[in-house]
Amino acid sequence: xxxxxxxxxxxxxxxxxxxxxxxxxxxxxxxxxxxxxxxxxxxxxxxxxxxxxxxxxxxxxxxxxxxxxxxxxxxxxxxxxxxxxxxxxxxxxxxxxxxxxxxxxxxxxxxxxxxxxxxxxxxxxxxxxxxxxxxxxxxxxxxxxxxxxxxxxxxxxxxxxxxxxxxxxxxxxxxxxxxxxxxxxxxxxxxxxxxxxxxxxxxxxxxxxxxxxxxxxxxxxxxxxxxxxxxxxxxxxxxxxxxxxxxxxxxxxxxxxxxxxxxxxxxxxxxxxxxxxxxxxxxxxxxxxxxxxxxxxxxxxxxxxxxxxxxxxxxxxxxxxxxxxxxxxxxxxxxxxxxxxxxxxxxxxxxxxxxxxxxxxxxxxxxxxxxxxxxxxxxxxxxxxxxxxxxxxxxxxxxxxxxxxxxxxxxxxxxxxxxxxxxxxxxxxxxxxxxxxxxxxxxxxxxxxxxxxxx
Ligand code: BES
Ligand code: MN
Ligand code: MN
Numbered sequence: 001x002x003x004x005x006x007x008x009x010x011x012x013x014x015x016x017x018x019x020x021x022x023x024x025x026x027x028x029x030x031x032x033x034x035x036x037x038x039x040x041x042x043x044x045x046x047x048x049x050x051x052x053x054x055x056x057x058x059x060x061x062x063x064x065x066x067x068x069x070x071x072x073x074x075x076x077x078x079x080x081x082x083x084x085x086x087x088x089x090x091x092x093x094x095x096x097x098x099x100x101x102x103x104x105x106x107x108x109x110x111x112x113x114x115x116x117x118x119x120x121x122x123x124x125x126x127x128x129x130x131x132x133x134x135x136x137x138x139x140x141x142x143x144x145x146x147x148x149x150x151x152x153x154x155x156x157x158x159x160x161x162x163x164x165x166x167x168x169x170x171x172x173x174x175x176x177x178x179x180x181x182x183x184x185x186x187x188x189x190x191x192x193x194x195x196x197x198x199x200x201x202x203x204x205x206x207x208x209x210x211x212x213x214x215x216x217x218x219x220x221x222x223x224x225x226x227x228x229x230x231x232x233x234x235x236x237x238x239x240x241x242x243x244x245x246x247x248x249x250x251x252x253x254x255x256x257x258x259x260x261x262x263x264x265x266x267x268x269x270x271x272x273x274x275x276x277x278x279x280x281x282x283x284x285x286x287x288x289x290x291x292x293x294x295x296x297x298x299x300x301x302x303x304x305x306x307x308x309x310x311x312x313x314x315x316x317x318x319x320x321x322x323x324x325x326x327x328x329x330x331x332x333x334x335x336x337x338x339x340x341x342x343x344x345x346x347x348x349x350x351x352x353x354x355x356x357x358x359x360x361x362x363x364x365x366x367x368x369x370x371x372x373x374x375x376x377x378x379x380x381x382x383x384x385x386x387x388x389x390x391x392x393x394x395x396x397x398x399x400x401x402x403x404x405x406x407x408x409x410x411x412x413x414x415x416x417x418x419x420x421x422x423x424x425x426x427x428x429x430x431x432x433x434x435x436x437x438x439x440x441x442x443x444x445x446x447x448x449x450x451x452x453x454x455x
Pocket of ligand 2: 086119180
């Protein structure tokens with residue numbers, strides 16, 4: 001193992017330079033104009049998997065973006081690790097707020113700035129390099145390795161789920177290793193054991209058949225924006241609870257042990273509020289901030305539009321108003337069931353003088369991974385060795401919907417070994433990744449491969 005770690009240390013700069021090439025590819029999954037970049041990026045991943053020592057590497061075309069698969073099965077009788085990640089990234093706008101161009105990776109204060117740096121290119125690259133380090137030093141890794149790297153995570157992994165269902169044998173493994181989450185705090189080794197799910201809805205309210213003069217018609221018909229605002233306002237009660245009937249029915253209660261463990265993390269609500277520029281935090285009554293983000297479902301309006309939104313004033317009574325509303329879900333809520341409950345509730349809240357259309361845009365299941373699987377124990381040890389500190393166990397407010405599919409279909413424990421930080425601006429301008437965490441992530445990955453080989 002010493003040789004492997006030595007190699008990783010000696011190649012620290014070389015690995016960073018290779019990561020830069022990865023970050024230069026604008027693989028934005030949601031924009032059709034980036035289709036060629038997506039394909040280039042899939043090819044780049046394929047080449048890197050070959051370089052890492054995978055003996056069979058293949059791009060699977062799907063109806064959406066390509067799925068890259070690689071395997072090396074040269075350790076018969078040993079466990080198999082499946083590494084999952086995504087090479088697609090979020091759009092860059094608002095571009096004006098970036099201090100350096102999003103696809104020209106720039107290093108400042110030991111952090112690398114680029115779209116995808118922490119979500120998720122930097123994090124998947126750690127595993128490419130740890131595996132490669134075994135082949136370059138001790139001949140090969142002590143376990144079998146499979147890689148599954150997709151290009152549609154940021155748009156809901158629509159084509160990955162059927163791919164998994166159709167390739168259960170190909171993907172068979174003893175553990176799924178994912179680095180697409182965050183550390184609890186800088187320098188603190190962390191494993192995530194719970195993710196929230198998602199139900200993403202759109203509500204369109206229609207009033208009159210065209211925009212109207214707000215003077216000559218104001219007072220005669222219901223205003224769709226006023227009405228939509230009224231509906232949204234009714235979705236929470238005064239205690240911050242969501243009012244949809246049956247919404248909390250399947251919510252798994254926080255255990256006493258979890259609540260105690262979260263207290264031990266010494267989360268500073270004051271510091272958190274200050275960082276976000278708010279004078280007071282706000283949320284569901286009866287729960288701490290960590291509990292609200294990690295273990296309680298929430299409902300948020302993501303965008304609202306209609307009427308006149310340009311500069312200056314235009315007197316208009318709009319015909320339509322639309323809101324995009326997402327709900328983050330926790331175990332054991334079902335996004336399809338929640339979407340139905342939401343739709344019914346909105347229809348009931350809507351007054352007769354408007355028409356309301358509710359659409360379900362996409363969703364994903366929440367997940368919980370077991371804390372006592374051999375994979376989790378090995379991962380905790382692996383990180384502990386790399387960081388020289390005890391590993392903490394947290395949940396996360398974000399979502400990786402494909403995680404439940406792995407657990408259900410491959411019946412393998414999932415390890416969420418994320419090396420990002422929630423402060424690294426994922427999905428926002430100036431996304432970056434701490435290069436010390438990148439390096440420690442490569443070592444953690446190598447340690448995990450070693451630990452799991454005898455687990
Ligand atoms: N890597 C994130 C999820 C995440 C964010 C985990 C922060 C831990 C900390 C992932 O790429 C993501 O953005 N997921 C989307 C899922 C959605 C598009 C279905 C999310 O959470 O909004
Ligand atoms: Mn991600
Ligand atoms: Mn993301």
